[in-house]
Amino acid sequence: MTAPTGRPPMSGADPAEPAEPGTGADPSVTVARSGPSEAAPETAATASTGTSAPAAAARPGRRAGLAAVTGHRLLWPGVVLALLLLANVLFTPGFLSIEMKDGHLYGSLVDIARFGAPLILVAVGMTLVIATGGIDLSVGSVVAISGALSCLWISGLDDQQDVGGVLVAVGLALGLSLVLGLWNGFLVAGFGIQPIIATLILMVAGRGLAQLITDGQIITINSSPYKLIGGGYWLTLPFGIIVVAAVLAITAFLTRRLALGLLIESVGGNATASRLAGIRSRGLIITVYAFCALCAGIAGLMISSNVSSADGNNAGLWIELDAILAVVIGGTSLVGGRFSLGGTVLGALIIQTLTTTIYSVGIPPETTLLFKALVVTVVCLLQSPAFREKVFHRRGRRPGASPASADPKVKVPA
């Protein structure tokens, strides 16, 4: 327990910062949530009791109860992330070291945050959609479309180094992403189409649209201003991390400082009651889908900028599934209602760390998917109260039986 407590603040230096404004926004509730994201239960308890001081009316007893509940929610993902990082340290001794080179921060942890940036963005948008009880499968296509449009525009510029031209490209791509999100929201809220179907349409059609934009080719560009978005540095930090921090700060402000979060959670928690309380859920849902697509659009810019090309076929492929996974690992229920931005960031970081681990530990490429699935299964099981009840409170007969039955299953594919 103590080792992870010490490490994550360092490892989480970058990702924790973006989480800070969000958790700072709501004085009482969310601070308690942010505690465990920084690591272990002990810190969670102290963090929340520390912050209970401003809320004078609060009684210590129920503060502790609240911390226990919210602590549980992010405790296990936090533990898993810590273990993953620990595993990396064992295989790669210098894993946690961060050094300054040419005025830039370098290190595996920085890389995790940098390469994880698009996923975090998409997952943050997805969090709000899922909180309303919906889902957005089209984010991967939006990633591709956004990258394709901006690269197409830049490739048509006389001078690809022209900052003005690149800004126009970015504006166009984000504008189109917004329109696509509005389309999704309109199908869901305006016509009552089930979210999974409504966004499936754009998931499939969007790939076609992206290829239409790129004319079926991979558009390659050579624009250093555009390269900054996904591959550049600013103030010693990778630019992508700064973008993520900004988006997170804005999202946290809108949802926790303003009342957007309450209304979203209310609509997702009980749509009928929300309507009777006078909430305009239609506009709210459209907004949320538009926001999600906008996040995906920014992620698309990052991904295409990082490789200086747009691939309508493969850019952002399956990112919707990783994003949904990140949201669920972060403790937001697919049923809707309560959501946790901090949890989502944690979930996205777990997925990205996993990918990094697979490479650094040297797991054979043909088993990477299996390995990934295994870790995700463990996280999901740890999140399940029924599972915890069975394993941790009744150490009687079951544990002996289940590994035995699990073993042959593993052996068969191997």
Next chain:
Amino acid sequence: MATPVPILRMSGICKEFPGVRALSDVDFRLMPGEVHALMGENGAGKSTLIKVLTGVYDIDAGEITLDGAKVAFANPLQAQQAGISTVYQEVNLCANLSVAENIFIGREPRRLGRIRWREMRRRATALLDRLDLAIDVTAPLSAYSLAVQQMVAIARAVDISARVLVLDEPTSSLDAGEVEQLFRVMRRLKDEGIAILFVSHFLDQIYEIADRMTILRNGRLVGEYLTSELGQVELVGKMIGKELEDLTELDEKPKELEAVERSQPFVEARSLGRSGSVEPFTLTIHEGEVVGLAGLLGSGRTEVARLLFGADHATTGEVAVGGTPVALRTPRAATARGIAFCSENRRAEGLIPDLTVRENIVLALQAARGWSRPIPRRRQDELVDKYIQALRISPANPDQLVKNLSGGNQQKVLLARWLIVEPRLLILDEPTRGIDVGAKAEIQRLVASLADGGMAVLFISAELEEVLRLSHKVGVLRDRRLVAELPNDDDLTTGVLMETIASGGRT
């Protein structure tokens, strides 16, 4: 009319839930070849008795005998195998499967593991013929009206086990013609010797179809009566729990209706109605006036409230608020005009269970302000603390999840949500149901003081005493029609109200 040997006998049935005695020492018997109505107001124990009978709940005390043999069902399947089938208000069938598949699902005629489709269709058609129902058994169930679906459910139940049939509010969403069709089927089954237990909130239907009735009140048996020997007024009296003679003695302070009527009308509904939900009604609610709505469950009380709140769209008539005609298309439009509505169904339509007490209380006010104008935290604390204290919400913890509160406290949270928006018309649908006596009195006092402060209140309650104590005038509903509007003067007693409910305003 019925043979003297009951096929089913339940005696001394007790059932307790945490904190509630749902049934205490209830006896019930059912004869073959009779339609037996189970009567009682909401919470009287009808559903519990049916669930005990069909094996959903086990009993704490008492015994059930079927055909003279003692039985104890662990689940509905066992009850079904023993010969007791239930058809609920919501049809429990698969709408996407064909009629024949629905009737035989799980017990398809087979040969060598293959389903014999032709045989299945033949038997389904024969079965439905028995009920005088000529429909295409290969069509999906969803192609037919709810009434037909219900009859398919009955056909299935009868085919599985044809001794005792429980019909739990089968008619609540059927129109008159469909009810007639259902009754034809019920009579036919009765003639075949099947015992039918029937639950309905429509008195006319009870008197049309039932041979005998058992009345429950507050989990206790009131008595068993022949329908032909118990008048409607007496029936209502027994259900609500006061003999007519006692009721007339209740001293009620007459409200000064004239004074209230002189103030501005706030809401005027003219021929407002919604087909299939509530017949057109005309009702005026003045500022500072408490209008009570009385009627049995399912009489259209809630439907009136929903129309006035814009939760349902009216198909006829118009509403004027403060003298100007308005279209109340959404609850939001209604709240913007100062109308608030506390639903009787607080779990499904009121609270957001996963949010805290504080969030639930500020929700309506926040919704009215929009997402971009949050209520400052200090103001939230002020409002929430004020109403937690005023309504004595317990535990007095604004950060408690509302799903962890008891029913009465949940009701208070809902009330607080609407009180902080300071509405001009507050619609309360069964605000005191399921809450303890002390809280009930608090809410009644609150309603009276709000009205004194000029707020208009539409007060819906199944408890006539409560309606009388608070209201300036009382609207009486029966079978989805506003049958009378009575000023609450010296002459108005619960007895008069009951008579009006029972007679439907016809004298």
